[in-house]
Amino acid sequence: MAEKVLLVDDETDFLDALSQRMEARGMNVSTSSNAAEALKRVQDETFDAIVLDLQMPGMDGLEALKMIKKENPELQIILLTGHATVEKGIEAMKLGAMDFVEKPSDIETLTEKIKKAQAKKMVLVEKRTEEKMKEILANKAW
């Protein structure tokens, strides 16, 4: 199944080229040029992975990560950054980021991480469905 990905970066030329390359690799790609727009999209649609730039005008990537994770804990987020400092990496992981990729990135590495994100999300969704089913079965008077 095609991975559904949301790419978020304020560099529109970057979004343009990367989304074309990801689509050529069979992914279903949507783009947002700012975090606020991305948050709205996440409320309306589901994604297997979000590739999020760390530094953007207005709301930065870490702030957006916090908000997305609060609303959709199962969403898998890969952070993109010009400077991958250890501190930022640790902070991002603590906030629930799945991975960290430094710019300029290698498309094959990014694709691999997106596939892992999709698999991880599927496991989480299945687990949640199973828990719900168990809850229904336990509470329902048959």
Place this chain on the structure above:
Amino acid sequence: MEKDWEKLAFEGLAFFGRMSASVSHEIKNVMAVINENAGLVEDLALLADRGAALDPERLKRTAAAIQKQIRRGDGIVKNMNAFAHSVDEPVRRVSLDETLGLMVALSQRFAATRCVTLSAGEPAGVSVVTNPYFLENCIHLCLAFALDSAGSGKAITAVAESEEDGGRIRFSGIEAPTGPFPSQTALEVARAIDARLEFNQTGKTLVIILPAKIQG
């Protein structure tokens, strides 16, 4: 008043670090766009190898996107080079328009992250004899305060003007000051170039007043 060279050395180095970090981040973004567009050409070549038709328009668009980033990167590196050369001479005649233009260009990323529009006003043809590096440092500290105090979606304008005996740089659009100004660091840096800082909260302006010639 005495100049505290130890504090100035520390702030001077910290200023160089902040500017270098910002510029390197911008260069990384330029490289990332070039990298993806070069990859796109590679993808198109692989598809052509497998018999797909090459679309010349798509290739032209990709080449144009790369050239655009090369120009952007060249501008960033030129500005960084001019900034690095500002430590060549401790005291020299400096065009306030050029120095302000350089600092405004180097501060665009700081402005963008705060969603503030930053621009330089019309050139005034003013020059003073000063320490170019500490003048840039002083402008940077004023710009940082102005950008933090502008408010999202607002604009900061910086303009060089002539004074009776020297020159001045005026920053306008300081809507909601984030705190008192000048800070101890800004005062110290202004003192290094014999400058005065005047913040007018009612008029929402901040001014650096510079003598025609720095004292020793």
